[in-house]
Amino acid sequence: MEIKDNQRELQQFRLRLTxxxxxxxxxxxxxLARFIWLQVIKHQDFAVKAEENRIAIVPIVPNRGLILDRxxxxxxxxxSAFTLEITPSKxxxxxxxxxxxxxxxxxxxxxxxxxxxxxxxxxxxFESVPLRTRxxxxxxxxxxxxxxxxxxxxxxxxxxxxxxxxETASHVIGFIGRINQSEIKAIDATDDAPNYxxxxxxxxxxxxxxxxxxxxxxxxxxEVEVSAGxxxxxxxxxxxxxxxxxxxxxxxxxxxxxxxxxxxEWRGAFVAIEPSTGDILAYVSRPGYDPNLFVDGxxxxxxxxxxxxxxxxxxxxxxxxxxxxGSTFKPFMALAALELGKRNPAxxxxxxxxxxxxxxxxxDDKVGGHGNVDLRRSIIVSCNTYYYQLGNDMGIDSIxxxxxxxxxxxxxxxxxxxxxxxxxxxxxxxxxxxxxxxTQKWVGGDTISVSNGSGYNSxxxxxxxxxxxxxxxDGVVMKPHLVKILEDGxxxxxxxxxxxxxxxxxxxxxxxxxxxxxxVGVNSEAGGxxxxxxxxxxxxxxxxxxxxxxxxxxxxxxxxxxxxAERLRDNALYTAFAPADKPRIVVAMVxxxxxxxxxxxxxxxRKALDFYLLGKRPTDKETTxxxxxxxxxxxxxxxxxxxxxxxxxxxxxxxxxxxxxxxxxxxxQAPAAVTAPASPVPARKKQ
Numbered sequence: 234m235e236i237k238d239n240q241r242e243l244q245q246f247r248l249r250l251t252x253x254x255x256x257x258x259x260x261x262x263x264x265l266a267r268f269i270w271l272q273v274i275k276h277q278d279f280a281v282k283a284e285e286n287r288i289a290i291v292p293i294v295p296n297r298g299l300i301l302d303r304x305x306x307x308x309x310x311x312x313s314a315f316t317l318e319i320t321p322s323k324x325x326x327x328x329x330x331x332x333x334x335x336x337x338x339x340x341x342x343x344x345x346x347x348x349x350x351x352x353x354x355x356x357x358x359f360e361s362v363p364l365r366t367r368x369x370x371x372x373x374x375x376x377x378x379x380x381x382x383x384x385x386x387x388x389x390x391x392x393x394x395x396x397x398x399x400e401t402a403s404h405v406i407g408f409i410g411r412i413n414q415s416e417i418k419a420i421d422a423t424d425d426a427p428n429y430x431x432x433x434x435x436x437x438x439x440x441x442x443x444x445x446x447x448x449x450x451x452x453x454x455x456e457v458e459v460s461a462g463x464x465x466x467x468x469x470x471x472x473x474x475x476x477x478x479x480x481x482x483x484x485x486x487x488x489x490x491x492x493x494x495x496x497x498e499w500r501g502a503f504v505a506i507e508p509s510t511g512d513i514l515a516y517v518s519r520p521g522y523d524p525n526l527f528v529d530g531x532x533x534x535x536x537x538x539x540x541x542x543x544x545x546x547x548x549x550x551x552x553x554x555x556x557x558x559g560s561t562f563k564p565f566m567a568l569a570a571l572e573l574g575k576r577n578p579a580x581x582x583x584x585x586x587x588x589x590x591x592x593x594x595x596x597d598d599k600v601g602g603h604g605n606v607d608l609r610r611s612i613i614v615s616c617n618t619y620y621y622q623l624g625n626d627m628g629i630d631s632i633x634x635x636x637x638x639x640x641x642x643x644x645x646x647x648x649x650x651x652x653x654x655x656x657x658x659x660x661x662x663x664x665x666x667x668x669x670x671x672t673q674k675w676v677g678g679d680t681i682s683v684s685n686g687s688g689y690n691s692x693x694x695x696x697x698x699x700x701x702x703x704x705x706x707d708g709v710v711m712k713p714h715l716v717k718i719l720e721d722g723x724x725x726x727x728x729x730x731x732x733x734x735x736x737x738x739x740x741x742x743x744x745x746x747x748x749x750x751x752x753v754g755v756n757s758e759a760g761g762x763x764x765x766x767x768x769x770x771x772x773x774x775x776x777x778x779x780x781x782x783x784x785x786x787x788x789x790x791x792x793x794x795x796x797x798a799e800r801l802r803d804n805a806l807y808t809a810f811a812p813a814d815k816p817r818i819v820v821a822m823v824x825x826x827x828x829x830x831x832x833x834x835x836x837x838x839r840k841a842l843d844f845y846l847l848g849k850r851p852t853d854k855e856t857t858x859x860x861x862x863x864x865x866x867x868x869x870x871x872x873x874x875x876x877x878x879x880x881x882x883x884x885x886x887x888x889x890x891x892x893x894x895x896x897x898x899x900x901x902q903a904p905a906a907v908t909a910p911a912s913p914v915p916a917r918k919k920q
Contacts, residue, residue: 291457292431295450297394298477298722300406300440302486303512308406309441311392315368317376318361321353323385331383332364338379339365339372344532352411352530366393366529394434394528400521402489404549405482405649405715407439408524410531428452437527439549440480440715443650450477450722476722483512483717491844491851492517495837501804501824502550504698505841508810508819511702511711511731513647515820515841518550543800551698553653555691556823559779559830560615560762561808562686564748565700566623567608569635571744575626578747581607588621590677595621612751613761615778617685624684629675632683633659638710638738639700641692645713648730655696658689687781697808698821705775705810705819707745708738749775753813763807766835772846773813776838778830779806794828802826807834811842818845 300309317339324331332349335341341364349364368376373388380387394409412420412435420429429435430452436442453474458467492503496519503517520542526535539546548554570576586602588595597603597618603610611619624632637643642657656662660675667673682688695713703710712731719728752775756767762778781804794802805827810816820838827833843849 291455293453293455293472293474294392294431295452295474296392296476296722297409298448298450298720299479300448300482301479302482302484302489303717304485304487305481306486307397308402308482308484308486309394309396312395313390314366314393315373316363316389316391317365317368317372318363318387318389319349320361320385320387325384331386335364335376335383335386338375339368341365344534348530348532351533361387361389363391363529366391391433396524398486399523399525401493402484402486402516403439403521403524404518404551405439405484405516406524407441408437408527409434409441410437410527411529434528439524439649440482443648444478444480444716447719448477448480451475478722479720480716481718481720481727482715483507483510483514484516484715485514485845488515488841488845489517492837492841493519493521495840495851496824499824499827499833500544500550501822501827501834502554502694503820503822503837503841504551504695505818505820505845506698506702506713508702508706508711508816509709511713512717513713513715514818514845516551516715517822518548518552518554520544520546522546549649549651550823551694552647552649553651553693554823555653555655555693556804556806557687557690557781558692558697559686559781559804559806560617561697561701561777561779561806561821561830562684562690563612563615563620564704564752564777565636565639565641566620566627566632566684567612567751568704568740568744568748569627569632570608570623571747572740573627573631573635575623576608578608581605581610582619582622584616584618586618588618588625588681590621590625590681593678595681609747609751609754612748612777613754613758615755615762620684621681624680625677627680627684629659629680629683632680633657636700638736639703640696640710641700643696645695645699647695647713648716652695653693655693656689656691658683663689686779694821694823697806698819701808701810701821702819703738704745704748705816707742708740710735710738749810749813751775752777752810756809762831763809763835766831766839770839770843772811772842774809774811774842775813776807776809776835778835779808780804780828780830781806783826800826803828805830805832805834807831807838809838809842811846818842 297311299307299311301307317335319328319331321328326334332341332346345365349362352362365372368388376383376386376388396403396406396408411433412429416435420426425446428449428451432449432452436445436448441448451474453472455471456469458469488505492505492515496503496517499519501519503515503519504513505515506513522539526532531539567576571578582605584597584602584604584606586597586600588597595617597616599614599616602618603614603616606614606616606619608619610616636657642655644652644654646652658679663675663679664673679688683690699713702713712735714731716730719730720726753773755761755778756763756770756774756776758764763776767774767776783804784801803826805824806822807830808819808821810819820841822834822838824833824837840851844851
């Protein structure tokens with residue numbers, strides 16, 4: 234029995250030893266397989282991760298390109314300064330406690346705290362957020378001595394954007410600001426995302442925004458070896474950043490200053506173009522703003538002042554303000570009459586001071602009329618009656634088709650974003666624009682109003698300047714532009730942005746010469762509406778004044794400037810070219826609520842032309858204050874709802890028996906409530 238038991242135990246022992254040996258070999262097999270997986274199959278992946286732990290890729294932010302005027306004056310530049318920055322995720326104390334302690338070392342004002350909290354809301358918790366910028370050397374030294382007390386707080390050397398001329402040309406240059414979350418998402422969705430690693434700012438408005446890609450440059454990087462604790466040991470390699478391209482503008486900043494000073498406290502817009510090239514020589518939107526306020530993040534008080542001001546300083550008026558052109562439209566109507574054979578220069582028509590259409594009386598600005606008026610004289614004295622008759626003879630379809638190639642109702646394609654297209658009215662436009670059958674129908678009174686530069690006409694000052702440049706350039710159309718040359722930030726190689734003409738308008742030169750001659754008469758002949766403004770000018774120029782109503786008055790009422798609130802008064806317009814024989818400059822402008830175009834607008838244009846052609850700088854600034862009492866909030870941007878309401882009001886006032894209703898008010902500068910005009914159209918001041 235004992236022999237049998239020993240045999241059984243020996244067998245059991247051997248079985249257990251075999252199972253145990255198998256388990257050992259299986260475990261070693263697993264270890265070997267894992268070793269092969271890690272060291273052979275996944276070797277490359279883990280080698281990269283190890284290298285990444287050892288090597289940090291640090292982006293090198295490129296220098297942003299400069300912005301200069303046509304003569305090399307710097308309008309936007311970069312400079313280096315120290316910034317006090319906080320990374321909230323690394324703080325050992327609360328955020329408020331940390332800021333309170335820091336304020337004992339460096340000056341931290343209330344506006345700095347507010348701006349910091351705004352930026353903090355837009356950032357990620359692990360990003361550093363600037364509390365103070367542009368630290369003095371003394372402040373840097375004080376903080377550095379106490380640096381050990383503030384984990385998560387550091388001083389960084391940063392490049393800052395500066396606009397040396399402040400408010401001057403602010404709507405042209407625009408500004409940069411810190412990248413917000415929506416912009417980060419937009420960038421991440423593009424192929425350009427790696428180029429913005431390490432970049433904190435981006436163009437927000439003006440040329441800073443429209444030329445963002447060219448100005449930004451290409452981000453470089455450094456490969457830095459770091460310790461296990463994250464400290465940099467040495468630089469392994471470096472790929473330098475490529476600086477952004479420089480923008481050389483067509484703007485003459487001295488001319489820009491002259492015009493801005495000439496505006497004084499008036500609101501409005503001014504555009505000067507070199508017709509042969511499309512170079513914009515001056516681009517003024519008044520009032521302006523200081524773009525330096527936005528670079529570090531504008532404080533709430535400053536933003537509130539800009540955003541709630543009745544003067545709307547943030548509105549880019551030449552680009553997005555739309556206005557009725559008034560009598561500045563007449564030279565184009567006269568040219569259309571010649572080209573289409575509706576008039577010839579020798580024809581004269583009697584002007585009794587009014588024009589009847591379907592029982593409606595459209596009055597001229599001069600009681601009793603101008604007598605017999607031919608085409609040339611109609612422009613010189615700005616005879617409304619002549620154009621009432623002409624518009625009726627031509628019809629709206631002919632007017633619309635002739636005006637469109639000049640750029641009316643079309644975006645010019647200028648190198649700024651958010652350009653408005655304005656309104657060149659037509660039957661089709663009105664049918665699409667309004668909703669009811671009554672307001673959709675085009676009637677004779679609509680054509681009469683359009684032909685005189687009012688009614689549904691609504692254009693930007695840029696469009697009016699572009700159209701006049703096309704006329705002055707004998708029908709050769711050049712694309713208007715603010716950036717004349719792109720200069721490579723590294724090689725300094727230069728490239729023109731607009732090198733050739735866009736197209737040509739087929740016009741007869743003799744007809745163009747007739748219109749130009751008449752416009753010269755406006756400025757140089759007794760009786761011309763701008764004769765006084767250009768007396769003894771020292772050069773010959775052609776011009777056309779204009780006055781456009783902001784709100785209409787009733788038929789039985791007379792326009793009384795003194796009785797109206799300042800912001801409900803007529804807009805003053807003026808356009809010109811000079812010298813007359815070979816135009817080097819074309820200007821177009823609007824002065825909001827200034828009244829007669831020859832009183833305020835033409836003298837401002839005279840100062841601009843005197844400076845540009847003669848080098849004559851104004852000795853007085855004539856900064857007549859605009860009265861602010863009884864001011865009404867008023868936006869020079871087309872408000873479709875207001876236009877439609879006004880048109881509906883006109884329709885409601887029409888008498889069923891009268892087939893030709895009065896013209897509707899212009900959509901330009903429509904306020905929240907528009908007073909619709911009653912028929913007949915009242916006479917306005919001399920234009």
